C-alpha cells in the first residue's frame with residue numbers, strides 16, 4: 001500500500017507512547033503508519049510531509065500513542081559510574097567539556113551529607129572535580145549544565161542516541 005514512498009522515509013524513527021503518555025519504544029515509520037491505519041494508535045506529533053500510497057495520503061507521525069495500555073516490567077537501571085557517564089553523554093556537567101578523562105562527582109559531597117543517587121552524581125572533568133573539591137556547587141561558584149535525574153531506560157540500550165525530533169525530549173525527560 002505504500003509503494004510510492006521512498007524506503008528512507010519509511011525507516012524514519014517514530015516514538016511510541018503508552019496510553020499513559022509514557023515513552024515505550026521506538027519503531028519505524030512503516031510500522032507506525034500500520035498501527036495508525038489499524039486504529040491501534042493515534043498521532044501525537046507529526047512531520048510536515050505526508051506518506052502517499054497509490055490511493056491515499058497519510059500524515060507522517062513523529063510520535064504516536066497506543067490506544068491500549070501496555071503493562072511493562074522494566075529492570076531498574078543500575079547506579080554505576082559507567083551509567084552516570086552514559087546518562088551525561090560523557091560530558092562534564094560543570095563546564096560541558098567532552099573528550100577528556102572524566103570522573104564521577106558527588107554534587108553535594110558525601111562528607112556534607114550527599115548520597116549516592118542519580119540526583120547527586122554527575123560526570124565531571126578532572127579540572128572541575130579538583131576545583132570544586134569538598135564544596136557544594138554554590139560554594140564553589142559553579143553551576144550544573146542540567147539537573148541530574150534518573151535516566152530514561154532507553155539510554156541504557158542505545159549508546160549513541162540521537163534524538164530525531166526535539167519534540168521527543170519532553171517524553172524522554174530530557175528537558
Ligand SMILES: [Zn+2]
Pocket residue numbers: 092093094095096097124125126127128129
Ligand atoms: Zn569540567
